[in-house]
Amino acid sequence: MNKPSATAGREISYGEAIREGFIHLLSRHREVFTIGQGLWSPWYVGNSMTDLDKLFGKERVIDTPVSELACTGAAVGAALCGYRPVVIHPRMDFMVLAADQIVNQAAKWHHMLGGQATVPVTVRAIINRGGEQGAQHSQALHGWFAHIPGLRVVMPASVADARDLLIASVLCDDPVMYIDDRWLYERRAVLPPVVERPLATEGPRVLRPGKDITLVGASYSTWLCEQAAEMLAAEDIDAEVIDVRVLNPFEPAAILASVSRTGRLCVVDGGWRNAGWAAEVIASVTEALDAGALKAAPRRITLPDAPAPTSKALEQGYYPEARHVAEAARAMLASRRIAS
């Protein structure tokens, strides 16, 4: 199966782009297989893996019993034996049951065994929230996993990254957690042909240059930053948007360079606030800045520190929106005006 992609030149969605990534991997790399719940059903993983079992066979696209821990461990084991498995968790909340294999095993073996064992497993975790699904069907736990040395964590925001970071993750020799967000599935773009790139050289990227403030996001929160930047542009506020893309290992240089120019940093995070990912970005950047380089105190926009509610009345307002980002940016610029 080495056919050129049927989607070449056509606008595709983020979900379809993930599927394109799988098609590339399964066509070109015999050591790749996928395992997880719902892979033979159109409804678990949106349109991101439709009919892959029919194209590549049920031996390489494996639907499973309800056994997150065993399936993840099996992927780790196959990875130790020369395969490049992708274990799919259709919802990040359910992946919590597999934490031992991800945190204690996959992330540790290479280091702990003197660099002799490699675990090229990709753990695909899907953030699936909203829709009054509540506390156990909504979590965005990227901050937890980005804390673990040895586990690379990537979060694509763009349609191109949905495909290309998946490919880079699977071809990487380390365990990678690839996190996609169902709220991005309808973003659309025309993609260039695939170029395989090493994950190790991927990192934060400036999506939109600006001089007044640096907005930083990952995954869906990057999209919020982009939308906020549009709103702010209409008010003559020139926001720079940086998409972090790779949360671990974290390379803050691009953000540091940006904030050195803008003097203002606002981080938007789809996770909780306390001990969260946004805090890490702010700390990594501010500790490296010259004293006095900031024109306003940095801000973070996160979820409130409470489980996701189900009730419509409480769910409205629970998730950060672009307008909240724009409001924060305005406030940070207003404080400048008062000061000067």
Add this chain to the structure above:
Amino acid sequence: MAKRQPWSELGGLADPARFTAPLQVAKADGARLCGLLRTMLVIRHTEDQIGRLVVEGLARTPCHLGIGQEAVAVGVATRLRATDRVFGNHRSHSHFLALGGTPASLIAEVLGKATGASRGMGGSMHLFGREFGFHGSVPIVGATIPIAVGAGLAAKLDGGDSVAVAFFGDGATEEGVFHESMNLAVVQGLPVLFVCENNLFSSHLDIDLRQPSDRIGRYAEAHRMRSLTVDGNDLLAVESATTALVDAARRGEGPALLEAVTYRFRGHVGPNEDIDVGVHRRMEDVEAWRHRCPIRRLQDGLVAAGVLSADDLASMEKDVLAGIAEAVANARRAAYPDPSALHQLVYAGQR
């Protein structure tokens, strides 16, 4: 009708062409069984109504309907007391109602209203009713199984004769924690009833595609635990099996597994049948299982025994529907939780 795989260890119990006859009802037990029939009708119609609220777009929280499985919850509940501790899963409307929850508090919860069972904080998948022994349902598959073991441990430490019950599905037996929990309950001799509603499916996948046997009872044998496997669409069979297992647990004879073989008429989540998204799920099977309907078999048995007339049945049904209609009307009017609940409920508080 699609036949089960030749290796089916459940055999006839998993064959919808079997066990379709009216239940054999003792006339002396008639009045009590009419009460249980009524509870089953309340469950059936409440869930049917919730399905319609989903279609209407008013209920958005995921709703997993157990239509077709009512006899399991009702049969088990007859042997339980309000002081027992029962835990459910994602498909727990029936458990909640069978134990004594009202359609009003269930429907209000589904609509996210403050008058709901969990005060509007949980929706369909997170229900609570301590007054009648329902200590919580959650949708993480398998999660309440060890929690019920802990409730069994508490009951043992309390020194009384209460039991703990976990309701879960066949899919949950694929999680390691199910096996760890059974082992722990056995070695500690805890009063726990593990109730597996084996509806032969886990979301889109037939049990054929997930396990080498369709009989969940085999796990009890592996763990040296008492167990019974019954037709889960037969209220009387569920009830008598529960009696034997729960009575033994109350006497301090340790945990047990009850496997109730059943089938859901609707899809995994929401009101549709899921024929399009299920692997090995066919409309013929759904139709065939409708002939094994637990409610119709009890109704027919009661009519055959001369306990109920067709008129009695019609008026019972009408009464049940009126109650549900009122519950819906009240839930529509009820207030949402105060927004402050989001933060106030994160921690219990004072010490």
